[in-house]
Amino acid sequence: MGDRLTSHEVAALIPYLVKRTALMIITLIGVSILIFSLMRIIPGDIVDILFDAAGYVDPSQRAQVEAELGLDKSLPIQYLSWIGGVLQGDLGYSYISERSAYDEIASRVPVTLKLAALAMLFSTLLGVPLGVISAVKQNSPLDNVLRVVSISGLSLPSFWIGLLVLMFFVQAFGFVPIYPMGRVTFWQELWLLCLPAFVVGFRSSALILRMTRSSMLEVLRQDYIRTARAKGASLRAINYYHALKNAVLPVLTILGLEAAHLIGGLVVIEIVFNVPGIGRYLVESIQFRDYPIVQNLVLLTAAGTVIINFLIDLSYAALDPRIKFTD
Secondary structure, three states, X not given: OOOOOOHXXXXXXXXXXXXXXXXXXXXXXXXXXXXXXXHHHOOOOHHHHHHHHHOOOOHHXXXXXXXXXXXXXXXXXXXXXXXXXXXXXXXXXXXXXXOEHHHHHHOOHHHHHHHHHHHHHHHHHHXXXXXXXXXXXXXXXXXXHHHHHHHHHHHOOHHHHHHHHHHHHHHHHOOOOOOOOOOOOHHHHHHHHHHHHHHHHHHHHHHHHHHHHHHHHHHHOOXXXXXXXXXXXXXXXHHHHXXXXXXXXXXXXXXXXXXXXXXXXXXXXXXXXXXXXXXXXXXXXXXXXXXXXXXXXXXXXXXXXXXXXHHHHHHHHHHOOOOOOOO
C-alpha cells in the first residue's frame, strides 16, 4: 500500500470495513447475551444477599425491593431494558453504592488503562530488542540466558511474582508499595503503577521475546538477507531495517492479543497491589450480584478487545504491502 489509496483499494476497503463492523456488533451482542444469562444462572441475586445479611426475609419488602431494582420483570424485558439504556448512554446504577454505574466505572477505567499501557510499554521495550538480540546471537551464551529468562517469565504466575516483589520491598525498605486509599498525585500514581505493570509486563515480554526471536530467525534465513550481506550492508541495517521490518507482523499479533488481554485480565494483580481498577471492581461486583456493573464492565472489556483486534488487522496492510483487503 502506498502513501495514498487507489480507487481499487478504496473499493476493496469499504466492504471490508462494513463486514468487520457487522462482525464486531454481532460479537458484542453475543457477549451481552452470554454475560446476562450467566449472571442470572448463578444462584442468588442482590435481593437474596441483602436479606441474608439482614437475617430475615419479609416477602412484601422483598417484592418491593425487586420491583425497585426491576428484577420482577421477565428476563427478556430486563435484557432489552439494559441494552436500550446502553445505546442511549444510560448504564443504570449500582445496586450496592446506589450511584450511577457510569460514574462508578468511569473513575476506575483510567487506572486500568494506565496500568495496561505501562505493562505494554515495559513488555515491548524488553521483549522486542531482547528477541532481536537473541536471534542475532543464536546459540550463544547470551541467547541461552535469554531463553531461560523467557521460559521463566512464561512459567511463573504474575501474582506470585507480585507477592515476591511486595515481600522484597517490606524486607528491604520497610513499606508496602500498594495503591493507597484516597487521592494521589500523578507522580505517586505513576510510581505505584510501575511495579504491578513491570510484574505483568515481565510475562508479556517473555512471550514477545520468544515470538520476536522465532520470527527473526525465520527472516534471517531468507535469500534477500544473504543478498544484503553480500552487498556489504551493515549489521544494524540488516537486523533492524530489513529483518525486523519483515518479522514484525507475528510480533504485532502478539502485542494486540496481549493488549486485549490486559484490558480485562489484570484482576489478580489489581487485587495483590490494591489497585482500584476495573478488574478488582468486577470481582467485587460479581460477589454482590451487582448486575449493571458486571454487565457493563464485561461489555466494555469485550468492546475494547474487538476494537484492538480490528486495529491490528488494519495495521497489517499498512506494514506489509503484500496484504490486501478482501471481502
